Amino acid sequence: MSDEERQHIERVPGVRRARLTPVAGTTAEPHVREERRAGTEGDHGPNDERMLREVPPHY
Template identity: 60%
Template sequence: MSSNDRQHIERVAGSRRARLTPAPGTAPEPVPSEETEDAAPVEGDAASGSGPNDERMRRDVPPHY
């Protein structure tokens, strides 16, 4: 494996993080997935998007708070 076959680190001015170049054989941008319309609905009330325990979970506070 030569150095041309690897990702390279690019410094970004004014940023704390560096950026990697795309890996060889991959696209630089993500490809949107094709969603099917016949996907199973999420369990619970579809209109509000909440389940039977959601309200209790929102009220609960972890002991370290």
């Protein structure tokens, strides 16, 4: 990966967070992960339903 293909950090005056420069072939839209719950179709493990029912002891 050459230096031109990498993102660079840009400091923005008066703003707390820096900005990253765009890279060719990418979009600024965030990747949205599909939420999965026990009992729905999709990849899930054998303990998912039990884990979702359990409440931590500090609750």
